[in-house]
Amino acid sequence: xxxxxxxxxxxxxxxxxxxxxxxxxxxxxxxxxxxxxxxxxxxxxxxxxxxxxxxxxxxxxxxxxxxxxxxxxxxxxxxxxxxxxxxxxxxxxxxxxxxxxxxxxxxxxxxxxxxxxxxxxxxxxxxxxxxxxxxxxxxxxxxxxxxxxxxxxxxxxxxxxxxxxxxxxxxxxxxxxxxxxxxxxxxxxxxxxxxxxxxxxxxxxxxxxxxxxxxxxxxxxxxxxxxxxxxxxxxxxxxxxxxxxxxxxxxxxxxxxxxxxxxxxxxxxxxxxxxxxxxxxxxxxxxxxxxxxxxxxxxxxxxxxxxxxxxxxxxxxxxxxxxxxxxxxxxxxxxxxxxxxxxxxxxxxxxxxxxxxxxxxxxxxxxxxxxxxxxxxxxxxxxxxxxxxxxxxxxxxxxxxxxxxxxxxxxxxxxxxxxxxxxxxxxxxxxxxxxxxxxxx
Amino acid sequence: xxxxxxxxxxxxxxxxxxxxxxxxxxxxxxxxxxxxxxxxxxxxxxxxxxxxxxxxxxxxxxxxxxxxxxxxxxxxxxxxxxxxxxxxxxxxxxxxxxxxxxxxxxxxxxxxxxxxxxxxxxxxxxxxxxxxxxxxxxxxxxxxxxxxxxxxxxxxxxxxxxxxxxxxxxxxxxxxxxxxxxxxxxxxxxxxxxxxxxxxxxxxxxxxxxxxxxxxxxxxxxxxxxxxxxxxxxxxxxxxxxxxxxxxxxxxxxxxxxxxxxxxxxxxxxxxxxxxxxxxxxxxxxxxxxxxxxxxxxxxxxxxxxxxxxxxxxxxxxxxxxxxxxxxxxxxxxxxxxxxxxxxxxxxxxxxxxxxxxxxxxxxxxxxxxxxxxxxxxxxxxxxxxxxxxxxxxxxxxxxxxxxxxxxxxxxxxxxxxxxxxxxxxxxxxxxxxxxxxxxxxxxxxxxxxxxxxxxxxxxxxxxxxxxxxxxxxxxxxxxxxxxxxxxxxxxxxxxxxxxxxxxxxxxxxxxxxxxxxxxxx
Numbered sequence: 001x002x003x004x005x006x007x008x009x010x011x012x013x014x015x016x017x018x019x020x021x022x023x024x025x026x027x028x029x030x031x032x033x034x035x036x037x038x039x040x041x042x043x044x045x046x047x048x049x050x051x052x053x054x055x056x057x058x059x060x061x062x063x064x065x066x067x068x069x070x071x072x073x074x075x076x077x078x079x080x081x082x083x084x085x086x087x088x089x090x091x092x093x094x095x096x097x098x099x100x101x102x103x104x105x106x107x108x109x110x111x112x113x114x115x116x117x118x119x120x121x122x123x124x125x126x127x128x129x130x131x132x133x134x135x136x137x138x139x140x141x142x143x144x145x146x147x148x149x150x151x152x153x154x155x156x157x158x159x160x161x162x163x164x165x166x167x168x169x170x171x172x173x174x175x176x177x178x179x180x181x182x183x184x185x186x187x188x189x190x191x192x193x194x195x196x197x198x199x200x201x202x203x204x205x206x207x208x209x210x211x212x213x214x215x216x217x218x219x220x221x222x223x224x225x226x227x228x229x230x231x232x233x234x235x236x237x238x239x240x241x242x243x244x245x246x247x248x249x250x251x252x253x254x255x256x257x258x259x260x261x262x263x264x265x266x267x268x269x270x271x272x273x274x275x276x277x278x279x280x281x282x283x284x285x286x287x288x289x290x291x292x293x294x295x296x297x298x299x300x301x302x303x304x305x306x307x308x309x310x311x312x313x314x315x316x317x318x319x320x321x322x323x324x325x326x327x328x329x330x331x332x333x334x335x336x337x338x339x340x341x342x343x344x345x346x347x348x349x350x351x352x353x354x355x356x357x358x359x360x361x362x363x364x365x366x367x368x369x370x371x372x373x374x375x376x377x378x379x380x381x382x383x384x385x386x387x388x389x390x391x392x393x394x395x396x397x398x399x400x401x402x403x404x405x406x407x408x409x410x411x412x413x414x415x416x417x418x419x420x421x422x423x424x425x426x427x428x429x430x431x432x433x434x435x436x437x438x439x440x441x
Numbered sequence: 442x443x444x445x446x447x448x449x450x451x452x453x454x455x456x457x458x459x460x461x462x463x464x465x466x467x468x469x470x471x472x473x474x475x476x477x478x479x480x481x482x483x484x485x486x487x488x489x490x491x492x493x494x495x496x497x498x499x500x501x502x503x504x505x506x507x508x509x510x511x512x513x514x515x516x517x518x519x520x521x522x523x524x525x526x527x528x529x530x531x532x533x534x535x536x537x538x539x540x541x542x543x544x545x546x547x548x549x550x551x552x553x554x555x556x557x558x559x560x561x562x563x564x565x566x567x568x569x570x571x572x573x574x575x576x577x578x579x580x581x582x583x584x585x586x587x588x589x590x591x592x593x594x595x596x597x598x599x600x601x602x603x604x605x606x607x608x609x610x611x612x613x614x615x616x617x618x619x620x621x622x623x624x625x626x627x628x629x630x631x632x633x634x635x636x637x638x639x640x641x642x643x644x645x646x647x648x649x650x651x652x653x654x655x656x657x658x659x660x661x662x663x664x665x666x667x668x669x670x671x672x673x674x675x676x677x678x679x680x681x682x683x684x685x686x687x688x689x690x691x692x693x694x695x696x697x698x699x700x701x702x703x704x705x706x707x708x709x710x711x712x713x714x715x716x717x718x719x720x721x722x723x724x725x726x727x728x729x730x731x732x733x734x735x736x737x738x739x740x741x742x743x744x745x746x747x748x749x750x751x752x753x754x755x756x757x758x759x760x761x762x763x764x765x766x767x768x769x770x771x772x773x774x775x776x777x778x779x780x781x782x783x784x785x786x787x788x789x790x791x792x793x794x795x796x797x798x799x800x801x802x803x804x805x806x807x808x809x810x811x812x813x814x815x816x817x818x819x820x821x822x823x824x825x826x827x828x829x830x831x832x833x834x835x836x837x838x839x840x841x842x843x844x845x846x847x848x849x850x851x852x853x854x855x856x857x858x859x860x861x862x863x864x865x866x867x868x869x870x871x872x873x874x875x876x877x878x879x880x881x882x883x884x885x886x887x888x889x890x891x892x893x894x895x896x897x898x899x900x901x902x903x904x905x906x907x908x909x910x911x912x913x914x915x916x917x918x919x920x921x922x923x924x925x926x927x928x929x930x931x932x933x934x935x936x937x938x939x940x941x942x943x944x945x946x947x948x949x950x951x952x953x954x955x956x957x958x959x960x961x962x963x
Contacts, residue, residue, distance in 0.1 A: 032939070034938075034939060035569070036937075036938055037572075038743075038744050038745040038746075038747060038748070039574075039575065039743070039744050039745070040574060041572065041573045041574040041575055042541060042542075042569040042572055042573045043542070043745055044542055044544065044835045044837060045542070045543070045544065045565055045569055045835075046543070046544035046545060046546065046562075046565060046835050047544070047545045047546075047561050047562075047564075047565055048533075048544075048545065048546040048547075048833045048834075049546065049547050049548065049833075050531075050546075050548060050833050051548055052529075062522075063522075063524070064524050064525070064526075065524065065525035065526070066525065066526045066527065066528075067525070067526070067527035067528065067529075068454065068527075068528050068529075069528070069529050069530060069531065069548045070453035070454050070457075070528075070530065070548075071453070071548075071549075072453055074454065074455060075453045075454040075455075078454050079454075079528075082526055083526075085602075086524045086525070086526060086602060087524075089524070089601070089602045089603045089606065090522045090524045090602070090606065091507075091520060091522050091606065091610070092520075092522075093520075093521055093522055094512075094519035094520050094521060095510070095519055095521045119564075119568075120564070120565065120568030120569075121568075124568055124569075124571065124572060127572065128572050131572060140744060140747075142744060142745070142746075142747035142748040143748045144748060144749070144938040144939075146938075146939060172748060173748060174747045174748040176744070176747055176752075180752065180756065183747075185748075246513075249513070250511075250623070250662065251662045251663075251664040251667065251669060252660075252662060252669045256664070256667060257667075258664070258665065258666065258667040259664060259665055259667075260664050316513070319512075319513040319514070320513065357751070357876065357877055358874045358875055358876065358877070359874070360872045360873055360874045361872055362872045362885060362905065362962045362963060363903075363962055363963035364669070365667075365668070365669045365963075366963040368962060368963035370872060370874045370883050370905070371874055372874070372876045372877070372881065374876075374877055391876065393874075393876070393881055393883060393907070395883075395960070395962070397963070417749065435883075435907065435960065436881060436883075436907050436958075437881070438876040438880055438881035439754075439876075439878070439880045439881065439909075440751070440754070440876035440877050440878035440879075440880050440881065441752075441878065
């Protein structure tokens with residue numbers, strides 16, 4: 001993969017092909033190795049290399065963008081020319097913002113050499129550990145173990161240049177009874193592959209699968225819930241759009257006030273709720289800039305229950321006389337030292353949710369979502385997990401979830417399946433709405 | 442014939458253009474592609490694989506869009522265009538060694554890199570063989586030498602961008618003419634796949650697929666009530682050329698959604714309860730996709746998707762027995778349907794595509810299959826459902842076009858509506874969600890009209906319906922005739938790990954469902 005120097009040299013070469021006043025180049029290269037398994041055996045797996053050159057040319061506020069994965073001079077020249085052709089016929093962007101000037105990016109790299117080189121000798125034993133654990137109990141495992149090594153660079157004619165490289169890996173498994181009567185799930189994302197242990201992961205998934213026998217059929221309705229970290233992460237990303245200052249001011253967000261204005265500064269949530277963006281958290285893969293090339297910034301969106309800040313893209317910031325904030329990504333929902341067991345112990349009657357599935361927006365404004373519980377729903381009675389429960393569909397908003405939070409656990413990174421990559425704790429919350437029963441296992 | 446310069450420093454774009462340009466005739470694959478593929482097949486033989494295929498693919502996507510939004514503070518309408526054009530070119534090699542699959546892919550399309558990556562694929566397969574219990578068995582397939590192009594009259598990539606922008610500006614502007622419409626958006630998207638497939642079993646297949654998509658959207662906001670609603674116009678996305686764009690009537694439909702978004706904003710919420718539903722093709726296609734399309738995928742039934750997309754309530758013991766719907770429900774898979782998004786002459790296993798029944802007279806009769814699955818249900822051949830979304834993706838089982846047969850010749854849409862005392866007519870796609878075994882689903886829509894006393898009346902808002910797949914299809918009591926049959930589809934159906942997307946069409950006529958549970962959403 002391209003080094004910093006190679007990426008810079010290549011960017012300069014591409015920019016030199018440009019005839020327009022402004023041109024921006026994003027280069028990304030990725031190498032991925034993965035093993036997919038099911039029915040206690042490997043199904044598909046592979047080793048892939050990809051790369052992309054995204055070129056945007058601008059003149060008179062008119063921008064055209066082309067993308068190619070061809071590295072040779074003639075192809076890159078053609079891609080620059082194509083972006084210029086597109087720009088020439090495009091109307092002016094009336095929300096145009098000048099290209100960014102040279103920025104200073106953090107000189108950090110969340111890169112792990114072992115992860116970047118990991119192939120079958122490292123991947124196969126962990127997959128085998130999961131399969132062996134499932135087989136030994138007469139269960140059936142499916143899952144994915146993958147690792148990526150990526151580089152990315154941005155450059156423009158105003159002299160800005162940034163380069164980042166990072167690694168990431170993740171192992172997840174669903175363990176099912178051979179007759180399909182129960183299911184358990186677990187996953188572990190990590191920047192450093194050596195932290196991922198198939199044995200530990202299998203143990204957690206197996207435990208859920210073995211416990212989920214003869215589930216109770218409860219009536220749909222409002223329940224106190226204990227959501228495991230993954231279930232919390234599945235829901236939180238849907239809040240992101242609502243923090244946009246633009247959508248809040250324009251009356252399209254949960255942070256819009258009836259009659260006009262926003263909820264900025266209002267205490268909408270319990271004091272235990274603090275939600276922030278922290279791209280520099282070492283548990284996340286490297287990310288030095290946000291959209292538009294601005295250096296990543298730490299933002300606290302909800303501070304001790306109060307709506308603390310709104311997200312401004314560069315255009316809306318310019319129109320509002322504010323500083324651009326960057327996007328609402330790399331979320332961290334702050335927690336406590338309480339364990340999941342502590343939350344369960346503190347629950348008189350409620351439902352323990354492992355994760356959610358097929359989450360879709362029902363009303364973008366209230367952030368009402370629908371989706372289903374999956375791979376481990378259990379009843380908690382008097383502080384103990386007592387019985388498995390048949391899965392439910394929910395119709396609920398993460399806004400109401402945060403408003404109804406009663407306890408928070410210890411945050412950890414969650415990724416994969418539904419939801420964006422984030423650092424989330426388990427939470428206990430009241431009045432979570434389940435609307436119908438799902439017989440899916 | 443490919444020129445020598447292609448391997449001596451010519452640009453990759455030029456190589457791709459020459460490889461996928463017209464050959465000596467239009468019925469045979471370009472010999473230059475065959476020559477490149479031979480490098481993989483030779484190397485695979487040398488490395489003692491029992492099977493090898495290579496796909497050399499080029500993808501071209503173009504997106505042209507216009508958004509009209511009010512300026513902060515002044516309310517003046519500002520125009521925000523979006524014009525981009527992307528290409529991707531590379532190859533992927535698949536091998537079987539010791540009964541296990543291996544795959545490797547690269548964007549460097551040279552004989553040397555093809556040989557190197559064939560070796561990488563073999564390395565992957567050998568490592569997998571150690572923990573692979575079930576050896577891969579491929580259903581037999583004939584060796585084909587063919588070249589096929591999806592039918593189109595005007596290549597959308599040859600149409601000037603300015604023409605596309607003008608059309609969109611006019612349509613988006615038409616929608617925004619009423620100042621109560623907060624913002625509007627229109628886009629045209631075009632996709633092409635130049636695909637070449639060669640296998641160690643003798644096939645050499647070149648295909649070109651061209652697809653066209655459009656969308657118009659209008660949003661209205663009532664700040665005093667804290668409400669925001671939208672209305673979309675989505676013409677059927679099809680494998681078709683630019684000749685379809687004028688037929689979309691973007692301007693006329695822009696005027697229609699301008700009025701309907703305001704009606705939607707003022708519409709009363711639905712009263713929850715059991716109601717009869719009349720579902721239009723622009724909506725019903727997605728219900729077919731989610732409840733029938735995915736539940737009848739054999740890889741799901743076998744557990745291959747257990748960790749992500751899920752399994753299926755249609756387990757192997759239900760094949761040929763399970764009642765899914767009323768006897769009027771006949772659903773089939775078909776990758777030969779003209780203009781379908783999943784339509785191709787051959788799948789990514791090199792299998793000739795076909796039409797096959799899935800639900801016959803309400804009974805589940807066939808799964809969607811690929812070559813390495815057929816023997817698992819004692820079938821002798823694949824049903825041609827193999828697809829990879831990129832040269833860098835592993836081919837696996839993906840949904841063909843799955844469509845509902847029309848109803849009796851005499852049944853009209855008016856008949857469906859007139860037979861409803863208290864119900865809702867639903868158009869367009871909205872929120873949709875279904876469990877991992879495809880039992881329980883909840884669907885919204887883009888627009889809802891109340892039906893009272895057999896007549897379609899005013900619009901409703903905040904509507905969704907919940908049901909169970911088999912319960913739902915067993916309430917289907919009438920389907921309109923063939924003259925109403927339309928194909929809608931989706932271009933971003935996700936499945937697999939790492940996730941891949943698939944474009945697929947679903948044809949149907951409007952259909953009526955009795956006493957379905959309607960809920961009132963936020």
